[in-house]
Every structure is written in C-alpha cells, then in structure tokens.
Amino acid sequence: MQIDYKSELNAAQYDAVMHDEGPLLVIAGAGSGKTRTVVYRLARLVEQGVAPESILLLTFTRKAAGEMLFRAGGLLGYGLGGVSGGTFHSFAYGVLKRHHLLLGFERGFSITDRSDCTQLVADAKSNLGLGKGDRSFPKKDTVLDILSKSRNKEANVGTIIQNEAFHLLPYVEDMERMAVEYARLKKESCLLDYDDLLFELERLLRDEPDVAVSLRSRFSHIMVDEYQDTNRVQARIVKLLTGGRGNVMAVGDDAQSIYAFRGAVVANILDFPSEFPGAKIVRLERNYRSTQEVLDLANAVLANAQRKFEKRLYTEHTGGAMPEVVKTLSDQSQSRLVLEKIIELNKRYEMHEIAVLFRAGYQSYSLEVQLNKLGIAFQKFGGIKFTEAAHVKDALAFMRVQINPADSVAWKRVLGHIKGVGPKTADKIVQAAISGDGKALGRFTKRFAELMPMLEFLNQLRMDNPKPEASLGRIIEFYTPLLMAAYPDDYPRRQQGLEQLESISAQYSECDQFLAEINLDNPMEDAEEIRKNALVLSTIHSAKGLEWDAVLILDLVEERFPGRRAMQRPEDMEEERRLMYVAATRARKFLGMYVPESLYVRHLERSEPVRPSPFVLELPPLTYVEYKEGYGGRLQRPVQAQIDKPSGAGSMNAVSSASSGNSSESGGSGKDKAPVRLGFCHHKIYGRGKVLEYIPPDKYRVNFTGFGLKVIIGQYLEME
Structure with missing residues (x-):
C-alpha cells in the first residue's frame, strides 16, 4: 500500500518530499515539522526505487538518525537498515578505517576519548617544561x-583566546607550543581525536580523487540535518561528497543558528x-507548536536581521494570549514578579x-532564592544551581565563619585556598582557631604566609559584623585574588555570579537570615517526580529543540541580552538576535519578557539604570502588551500601551504591515486617525532611527541607534 503523501503533508512539506533530482535546501522554521519532512522524504526515495544503501543521512546525534530511520521504516512497513545514517564523525571514522593506508597509518589508528586527550595535553605540557610552580x-x-575550538573555528590559538578567554592572554605562546606538541604526540602514536576525524576525511577526499569518486557513485542521495549547525569543514565535506551538485538535501533554519x-x-x-547552483529552496513556514500571537512576535524579532532567508511563520492556532513585556524597577523586583x-x-x-529562560546561568540566581523560599521545586539546565557553584560556596563560607566561628566545615573551605594547607593541616588550624590556641596558630602562621592575612580579615569581619550586602562586598574584595588563583580558566564568568549574589543580599538585613534562605533547598528524593512536577530553568542554548506551554525570558536589557561583547561585533549581534528568536519560539501558548529598568552594580554599591534590549525596542507595539511596575510594586499598563487590540491584530497581515513599513492606522479615536509611517527616518541630532509607533495627533516613537527610544514631533523627522 502506497503512502498518501499529499494528504499527510502540508503543501510545502509535500513540495520538498516530492523533489526529484538536484540540490534541495529546506528552510524549516521553528516547529514546522522538519523531522516529518525528512522521514517522508526518506520513505519516498526508497518507495520510488532508490536502494537504501545509496542513501547517506548525516545528523548531529545518532539518536536523531535512528529515530528518522525508524519512523521511515514504519511508513514503509519494513526496516531501512541499509541506509548509512549517523553523525559526520561516525561516517568519517568508517571511511578512514577502510583507507588508513592512504593516510599514512600503516598499522591503522586509534580514536582517543576525552580522558586520553587530556592526558596527551598533560604530556605536551610536561615535555615542554611549562607551568612549573605556576x-x-x-x-x-x-x-x-x-585547542578544539581552534580546530573547529579554523582560527589560531591566539585569536580564540583574544576573543573568548582574554584573561588567558599571558599564556598564548605557551598554548600555541602545546598545540604543536599535542599534534606531534598524536601522530607519533597513530591517534586521532574527535576533531581529527573530520579534517582527515576532508584530506582523504581532496587528495585521493578515486576515493571521492567511489563515494559519490555509492551514495546517490545525501541528506544533511541541522545544516545551520555545520562548521566549515563539514560543509566542505558535503561538497566533496557531491562534487558540488547531485542529489543533496540540506535541512535547517538559518534563524536558529x-x-x-x-x-x-x-x-x-x-x-x-551559491555553493550548489540550481538548488531548489523550499520554506516550511506553517508552525504546529505555537499560537499566532507568539509567532507574530517571533517574526518581528527576525524582521531586522541583516542576512536571512525570508520566511514568516504562521499557524491555525489563533486567539491565544498576547505576549507580555513587563518592565520592572530592578533585577531584584524582576524575580518577585516572575515568581508571581x-x-x-x-x-x-x-x-x-x-x-x-535566560542568556547566562548566573541570571537565574535571584529567582532560585525566591523559589527555594517557597519550596517550589525546579530543575536547571545549562548551568548549575548557584548554591552548588564552588565559587559561591567559597564566598558564603567566609560569611558562615563571620556569624559562627565554630563552623568547622566553612573554616576548612576557606583554609583550602592557602597554598600548602591540605585537609589534615586544615583540621589542626581549625581546632586551634576555634579553641583560641594562639601558640599553635603562631606556628601555622609562620609556616603559611597567607594564613595571617586571612585570620586577620575573618577576625575583623566577625568584630564588625556588617549587614549581608556590606559583608559580601568585603568578602568578594578579599576573595577575588583567591578566586583568580583557584579558577584561573574562567574566573571572569564566576565573578559575574558573585556580583549577582551580592545583589541578592541587598534584600536582607541579617547575615544569618540571608544564609538560611540561600541554603533552604527542598530537594525531592524521586528524580522522576522532579521531572514531572518541577519548574524548568534553562539557558536558551540548552532550550533549543524543546518547548513548553509558557515561557518567561529574563534580563532583556543591554549587556545581558545581548551580551556586552556581542554589541561590539555585528556578526555576534546577529547571533544574539537568532538566540532571541529561539527563546520566543519555545513557547506554545504564553510568552512573557522581563525588562529590568536598573541592575545592581557591585563596584558602585548601587543599582544603575540600564537600556532595554534592542530586540524589545524594535518590536512593533501590536505584537505585545506592556506592563510597568509602579513604585508600590504593582503592575500597570502605561497610557500609551492601553490601545485596544485592533481586529486581526493577531493575524499575519497586521504584524506584517507594522514591521514592514506599510501604512496603518492608530488605535485612537476616529478623529485622531492618521497615516502611521512605520519604517525608518532621520533626525538632525539623533541620526537614523526606526519608527515604532504613531502617537496621535502628530508624534512618533522612534528607536535611535545609540540614543534609544525618543518621542519626536513628526515635522522634525525626515521619513525614508
């Protein structure tokens, strides 16, 4: 019995599945049935006579390949064991194993795992005599x-460190030497690591034309899933396998890269x-996950993307709740309002x-405290709970000693940062400190130069007994050099977490109350119960591919989302925009976005005003409902946001006109109606800006680059 493709697929999916010969690019919008399309395409190829052995399916996980082959086999009524399905790396291994002699591995080669690789790095360091006593x-x-990032990004070690780990710049030359020695050790032992598999496959296909021709004749159809996640060498491998033409199907979404x-x-x-001339492009735009109200906002997020495949997500699920933009007084009140x-x-x-959802793991710290206070179970992905983070435990250990000098566990954690003090010595120092044995302490301070400054600091902290915020400020100042020594590889990231901890402490007047509530955890014994009943906290990167009925996004302000460094590089800013799109499209029925008006700044010991994220400022007013926190803590809708939702505001046409510059009308009274010039404009002082809203009778709300939102009388604007 043949599969009825036309009735089981929508028009775009059917178009992709029924494509005959030549390159095919499927741009699969979020929630648009990408996997279904690949599965039916696999079934159709086999049904029309393509031998399963002639199909190569490349995915990013073995699980994904297995699921696709299983579902396609279910449609056909028999298994597709003959299809070569798997990851780029597993495919590369199989090819290299058959042709190891051509690569110079006369006796074959072995694949190293993570522990093997770290040992080789350690050997390289030792061979070069690096890092002794440092x-x-x-x-x-x-x-x-x-070293792995250097390979995958095809950039030198110095460039990687400059862009992503600037605090390690003093070690650039050492790590460049280690990279050379690491490669030599692998070659000497006939070893390949995970990254080598791809580059060696490329070398084989490029330098051995007979192998490339053989593989092209074997695989008449190549399918690549999640093409937006491929790196440079993977894209080159695909081209080498097809010769730049042939039956290659790439599936993915540029907006989710x-x-x-x-x-x-x-x-x-x-x-x-352009790489595969004559390629057919099919756009999957019908969404099966979210309401149209959520999709309208997600479409608006992408409207200003610099380079993209044009697409507009739509659905039959209409009449949902409008997304909410909630402007809170501070990052602390944000946590309270999110909890409510x-x-x-x-x-x-x-x-x-x-x-x-949040951009970085530390951004949920304040909310975690609130959840713990109420005993609300949660599971966190893409970052550990802040009470489990080593640097947070370190800082809190100082405060624990401050309020309880007999806390031996906290003493040991603090003393562990002194060079040469092991567990047994720490026990003796703790006993001497708690019992007040000055003679014994004197002997230890002579042995360990760092001990006396620490004891003096802790003693002064106990005597002053400052409030939590002041205490943490002093602790962080003392602890920072220890932090840098203990966690040299990533201390800048950890410092952000400590600053967030200090901000949280500002809500408390007593250290013991602060510590008690920080450590109030309500773990459920049954992990399965946690998964079934717990709130989800997640970084956006970890949330890709997942979906929930309701999604709340935190910290939509400049330098948090988008991040500080992203705002300095156009390509990074574009990726942040895609990240915002991914976050929005995780929501099925409700989307809430939170925009604090101020953030706590540790070195200033106060909250400072911040600008909303440009991704929020760019949103057309018809795509969301705005709420603002008043000084009494209550939410209210600003006057300019209290506009009745026009008929069809949740439809594609309404948002399309609001974001594309077409003429529209305001939601005011009949006498105030006037053409709304939504597009771009110029101002003599502020320069070029984007018109976001018409305010009757003669004003416009404009977002100016570098100056933010301004309300300007129309006669002072030159419309594009």
Whole structure:
C-alpha cells in the first residue's frame, strides 16, 4: 500500500518530499515539522526505487538518525537498515578505517576519548617544561577546549583566546607550543581525536580523487540535518561528497543558528544556493507548536536581521494570549514578579510546562532564592544551581565563619585556598582557631604566609559584623585574588555570579537570615517526580529543540541580552538576535519578557539604570502588551500601551504591515486617525532611527541607534 503523501503533508512539506533530482535546501522554521519532512522524504526515495544503501543521512546525534530511520521504516512497513545514517564523525571514522593506508597509518589508528586527550595535553605540557610552580597556568581541560575550538573555528590559538578567554592572554605562546606538541604526540602514536576525524576525511577526499569518486557513485542521495549547525569543514565535506551538485538535501533554519561558539557557521546554509547552483529552496513556514500571537512576535524579532532567508511563520492556532513585556524597577523586583507570574500560570499549566529562560546561568540566581523560599521545586539546565557553584560556596563560607566561628566545615573551605594547607593541616588550624590556641596558630602562621592575612580579615569581619550586602562586598574584595588563583580558566564568568549574589543580599538585613534562605533547598528524593512536577530553568542554548506551554525570558536589557561583547561585533549581534528568536519560539501558548529598568552594580554599591534590549525596542507595539511596575510594586499598563487590540491584530497581515513599513492606522479615536509611517527616518541630532509607533495627533516613537527610544514631533523627522 502506497503512502498518501499529499494528504499527510502540508503543501510545502509535500513540495520538498516530492523533489526529484538536484540540490534541495529546506528552510524549516521553528516547529514546522522538519523531522516529518525528512522521514517522508526518506520513505519516498526508497518507495520510488532508490536502494537504501545509496542513501547517506548525516545528523548531529545518532539518536536523531535512528529515530528518522525508524519512523521511515514504519511508513514503509519494513526496516531501512541499509541506509548509512549517523553523525559526520561516525561516517568519517568508517571511511578512514577502510583507507588508513592512504593516510599514512600503516598499522591503522586509534580514536582517543576525552580522558586520553587530556592526558596527551598533560604530556605536551610536561615535555615542554611549562607551568612549573605556576598555579594560574590553564588546566589541561581548558587547554584542550581551546585547542578544539581552534580546530573547529579554523582560527589560531591566539585569536580564540583574544576573543573568548582574554584573561588567558599571558599564556598564548605557551598554548600555541602545546598545540604543536599535542599534534606531534598524536601522530607519533597513530591517534586521532574527535576533531581529527573530520579534517582527515576532508584530506582523504581532496587528495585521493578515486576515493571521492567511489563515494559519490555509492551514495546517490545525501541528506544533511541541522545544516545551520555545520562548521566549515563539514560543509566542505558535503561538497566533496557531491562534487558540488547531485542529489543533496540540506535541512535547517538559518534563524536558529546559535552555536558559533562551537564553530557553527551560519554562512554555510545561507550560501548553499551559491555553493550548489540550481538548488531548489523550499520554506516550511506553517508552525504546529505555537499560537499566532507568539509567532507574530517571533517574526518581528527576525524582521531586522541583516542576512536571512525570508520566511514568516504562521499557524491555525489563533486567539491565544498576547505576549507580555513587563518592565520592572530592578533585577531584584524582576524575580518577585516572575515568581508571581509562575504561580499564576501554574493555575492553567502543569509546573513542568512552564520554563524560565535566560542568556547566562548566573541570571537565574535571584529567582532560585525566591523559589527555594517557597519550596517550589525546579530543575536547571545549562548551568548549575548557584548554591552548588564552588565559587559561591567559597564566598558564603567566609560569611558562615563571620556569624559562627565554630563552623568547622566553612573554616576548612576557606583554609583550602592557602597554598600548602591540605585537609589534615586544615583540621589542626581549625581546632586551634576555634579553641583560641594562639601558640599553635603562631606556628601555622609562620609556616603559611597567607594564613595571617586571612585570620586577620575573618577576625575583623566577625568584630564588625556588617549587614549581608556590606559583608559580601568585603568578602568578594578579599576573595577575588583567591578566586583568580583557584579558577584561573574562567574566573571572569564566576565573578559575574558573585556580583549577582551580592545583589541578592541587598534584600536582607541579617547575615544569618540571608544564609538560611540561600541554603533552604527542598530537594525531592524521586528524580522522576522532579521531572514531572518541577519548574524548568534553562539557558536558551540548552532550550533549543524543546518547548513548553509558557515561557518567561529574563534580563532583556543591554549587556545581558545581548551580551556586552556581542554589541561590539555585528556578526555576534546577529547571533544574539537568532538566540532571541529561539527563546520566543519555545513557547506554545504564553510568552512573557522581563525588562529590568536598573541592575545592581557591585563596584558602585548601587543599582544603575540600564537600556532595554534592542530586540524589545524594535518590536512593533501590536505584537505585545506592556506592563510597568509602579513604585508600590504593582503592575500597570502605561497610557500609551492601553490601545485596544485592533481586529486581526493577531493575524499575519497586521504584524506584517507594522514591521514592514506599510501604512496603518492608530488605535485612537476616529478623529485622531492618521497615516502611521512605520519604517525608518532621520533626525538632525539623533541620526537614523526606526519608527515604532504613531502617537496621535502628530508624534512618533522612534528607536535611535545609540540614543534609544525618543518621542519626536513628526515635522522634525525626515521619513525614508
């Protein structure tokens, strides 16, 4: 019985599945049935007579390949064991194993795992005599990560460190030497690591034309999933396997390319039509996940992308809740309001169907405290709970000693940062400190030069007994050199977490109360129960591919989302925009976005005003409802936001006109109606800006680059 493709697929999916010969690019918008399209394409190829052995399916996980082959086999009624399906790396290994002699491995080669690689890095360091007596020298895992990034991004070690780990710049020359020695040790032992597999496959296909021709004749159809996540060498391998033409199907979404830090290159999917001339492009735009109200906002996020495949997500799920933009007075009140929203949403949705997303792991710290206070279970992805972070435990240990000099556990954690003090010595020092044995302490201070300054600091801290915020400020100042020595590889990231901890402490007047609530955890014994009943906290990167009924996004302000460094580089800013799109499209029914008006700044010991994220400022007013926190802590809708939702505002046409510059009308009274010039404009002082809203009778709300939102009388604007 043949599969009825036409009735089981939408028009775009059917178009992709029924494509006959030549290159095919499927731009699969979020939630548009990408996997379904690949599965039916596989089934159709086999059904029309293509031998399974002639199909190569390349995915990013073995699980994904296995699922696709299983589902395609279910459609056909028999297995597709003959299809070569798997990851780029597993495919590379199989090819290299058969042709190892051509690569110079006369007796074959072995694949190293992570532990083998770190050992080789350690051997390279030892052979070169590097890092002796230098506690700040990068750890072998960090060196390995940088060497891997250097390979995947095809950039030298110095460039990687300059862009991503500037605090390690003093060690650039050492790590460049280690990279050379690491490669030599692998070659000497006939070893290949994970990254080598791809580059050796490329070398084989490029330098041995007979092998390339043989593989091209074997695989008449090549399918590549998640093409937006490929790196440069993977894209070159695909081209070498096809000869730049042939039956290659690439599936992906340029708008969901968010893994540049791993080496993914969005240009691979954007350049596919030029790399494979004559390629057919099919856009999957019908979304099966979210309401139209959520999709309208997601479409608006992409409207200002510099380079993209044009697409507009739509769905039959209409009449949902409008997305909310909530402007809070501070990052602290943001946590309270998010918690209130979670409790409200839990009346409609199961707790595990609610997710709070953020750009970086430390941004959920304040919310975690609030959740612990109420005993609300949560699971966190893409960053550990802040009470489990080593640097947070270190800082809190100082405060624990401050309020309880008999806390031996905290004493040992603090003393562990003194060079030469091991567990047994720490026990003796703790006993002497707690019992007040000055003679014994004197002997230890002579042995360990760092001990006396620490004891003096702790003694002064106990005597002064400052409030939590002041205490943490002093602790962080004292602890920072220890932090840099203990965690040299990533201390800048950890410092951000400590600053967030200090900000949280400002809400408390007593240190013991602060410590008690910080450590109030309510773990559920049954892990399965946690998964079923717990709120989800996740970084956006970890949330890709997942979905929830309700999604709340934190810290939509400049230098947090987008991050500080991203705002300095156009290509990074574009990736941040795609990250925002991914976050928005995780929501099925409700989307909430939180914009603090101030953030706590540790070195100033106060909150400072911040600008909203440009991704929020660019949103057309018809795509969301705005709420603002008043000084009484209550939410209210600003006057300019209290506009009745026009008929069809949730439809594609309304948002299209608002974001593309077409004429529209305001939501005011009949006498105020006037053409709304939504597009770009120029101002003599502020320069070029984007018109976001018409305010009757003669004003416009404009977002100016570098100056933010301004309300300007129309006669002072020159419209483009």
